[in-house]
Amino acid sequence: MIEVKDLQKSFGDAHILKGISTTFDKGKTNLIIGQSGSGKTVFLKCLLGLFNYEEGSISYEGRIFSKLSDEQKRDLRSEIGMVFQGSALFDSMTIVENVKFPLRMFTKLSESEMDDRANFVLKRVNLENAHNKLPSEASGGMQKRVAIARAIVNKPKYLFCDEPNSGLDPKTAIVIDNLIQEITDEYDITTVINTHDMNSVMEIGEKIVFLKDGLKAWEGSNETIFKTDNEVVTDFVYSSELFKKVRKMYIEENL
């Protein structure tokens, strides 16, 4: 479990996060949703310690990040897998080398054991025939899947994904969502996902934190998000015609 208390972050005069408190549960897919520019990426990068923040605390199973020694931070980080918004694959390495990289850095596995493990996770993300391609030769969806494979190869306890399915077609997007959900259940890890995709919300939103203008506007799950009267949330959720229709049907059905 990750606990966030009163997190505040500014860039110069711009106050981006204005005091966010929430928890992300173990064994669940926790979603952070909100409009573009609402601070989702900044929030995630604060969780990972990539940004310093002025106020607040973040604790991983009771380990308060800002109070850890360098050594302890390194240990904690070896338990973290991260999928960046732009995939962030190392473009000088082939796909399979990218996936093997965390193993090479942090384990004592032999070359063939690393190969086995990399093959296993690449298969897991349905990428079996692209091992020796460079990231620049792979499509956006393939890059995302490689990034997921790299994030999970060393069996993390925490998985962070920044818009894992943005820029993908609806079908691939759902495949990726399900994949993340399965991995979360299978390894019982704490998964935190940034998204503004309503399909993801419906599919895998076991816990949802809604950010607006740097504040937590709402918290719930995919069960409750369609029932809430919170205007900020309904405004966001029913901005699409499709969901407006779904809602209308839902209301008619329940009358």
Place this chain on the structure above:
Amino acid sequence: MNYLHSIGTYILMIIEIFRKPTKWSVMKKLIIKDIDDLIIGSLGIVAFISFFVGGVVTIQTALNMDNPLVPKSLIGFATRQSVILEFAPTFISIIMAGKVGSFITSSIGTMRVTEQIDALEVMGINSLNYLVFPKLVSLMLYPFVISISMFLGIVGGLAACAFGGFATVNDYITGLQDDFIPYHIIYAFMKTIGFAFLLATIPSYHGFYMKGGALDVGKASTVSFVWTSVAIITLNFILTQILLS
């Protein structure tokens, strides 16, 4: 204020490069790759420039010597002194600030804007050690590049004599041996080590701490070239004062 802040960050960066070292088995490969990119990859251009500039120095010296009382061997002497003392160590380093420096800034800068550096950090890797240390180590072979430059500069002068008829080859070789002071070579290599350090670290600094997108990578490379050159020229001045006077 801004400059002070940059210098402070630069110094902290240098300390950070040596902390939390990357696994040796991985580092070894990175060093070999950087030797290939930075050292071997520069030999061609350095050889080309050295040979022809050496030739030109000889020709210019010859053309400006119209006093018949001055011996022709002075041409060899003048070429040797200018190539060993300044041309090879300093002039070539400015060229390398353009070639190697912009390569380093743009490759690290691209990793910054595409979040590859963040990806390293999230994994718990000391990205400065991972990225800059191998460059620093491979540039410790830079004196080797400069000795090739010295050699070819002098050979270029010899070729100019042999084919241009500005002096006889014998005169030139006699001149090369005149008043030879071995300390000058030591001085030149001490400078070179200093320049190698600047060549590895200043472009890395500009790439590592850059902000923005792809366009800014280009800008950072230009700024990095300017500052690396300024630093090399300044260090050259200081070291020459200390070591030769």
